[in-house]
Amino acid sequence: MKVTVVKNILDANDRIAAENRSLFDSKGIYVINVMSSPGAGKTSLVERTIQALGSRYRIGVIEGDIQDTFDADRVAALGTPVVQINTGGACHIDANMVREALPGLDLDRMDLLINENVGNLVCPAEFAIGENCKVMLLSVPEGADKPAKYPSMFKESAALVINKIDLMPYVDFDMARAQRAALTINQDLRIFEVSCRTSEGLDAWFQWLGERIDGFKARRVGRAA
């Protein structure tokens, strides 16, 4: 009975996610869903990505938080259109929350929509929002055992950004073990080692994301021809 209720909620979410997906496709907007533990550096990655790709792509952001507007304020400070979702206690954003946030953005002037999820290494993976791909961060201080302990998010993601590598000298983090564990769960996972603080390693992430956006746009033009 409990399982059925959960299944119905997820089915309803998937339907709305598919509708979001169609809308984004029709507008030519590439959409990513950024997920991680609290404090792994999602907002910092969003900031760096806007700074690096903001001249090439028109970017919009949806910030998901339980309450407050700290992260949205940081993004808005860069001059980027941003809408805040406050989940009111919920530990993830879902497709309906994203749908209700969309009127706050100009979808006719957007190439990339970044959704920053609530900080949580478990629940966000279950809720599609209409994204092209999920991207997750793991930060070095969290430890190399996290992929094996919290596998679902690693399984669902196209890219894993391992952040805060500038802290490697000060913590016990076995990089090889973390990556091996992540690839065991998801052999297609593209992994980046970065520091949003020092900018080390970020260029590879920018290039990967740019290629994904360009590929999406090219396929769309191909279909229209």
Add this chain to the structure above:
Amino acid sequence: MKVTVVKNILDANDRIAAENRSLFDSKGIYVINVMSSPGAGKTSLVERTIQALGSRYRIGVIEGDIQDTFDADRVAALGTPVVQINTGGACHIDANMVREALPGLDLDRMDLLINENVGNLVCPAEFAIGENCKVMLLSVPEGADKPAKYPSMFKESAALVINKIDLMPYVDFDMARAQRAALTINQDLRIFEVSCRTSEGLDAWFQWLGERIDGFKARRVGRAA
């Protein structure tokens, strides 16, 4: 309707938590529920606490994880009785999971039962398990904005252990801001600044926990007299 279902689940959980509570009381066991983000250092705090208090109190541990037995293995290596709960995807432990784990422990030979929750800064706060108090960890690399962004766990806890202070020189963490925000949410919160890595600050935590256990035992004897 969705809200009603959630309320029924929480009501059922509270009933079982109260039954657990009665059982622990009858056995004279002080029970703590340790919560934090993934990788904040819960298992390290459990290890240090066992090493410091294990000669004074008979300690048992319940380890809650989505899957695997990494943390339980670490605790078992100290010679401490431990039972693993695998939640099978659920992002928290609940009262019924704890109840089902109890036959694996000798409750007649226990003074302190430590429950290590699933790493999650949101959901565990909602599920009582029959504990005397909730204890939460916040690790320095997570950032000082976390109390304001994820208030429920700070509100529910009796103690806040701020871990990984050895990383303070390498990250931007405003200790005063974090503590001010936490105390705004919960003015009774007892705060400890520690490093489980270097052991700095842990003595105050051990002393506080010891006093809580002793006070609980003394009140119990008082009632029986």
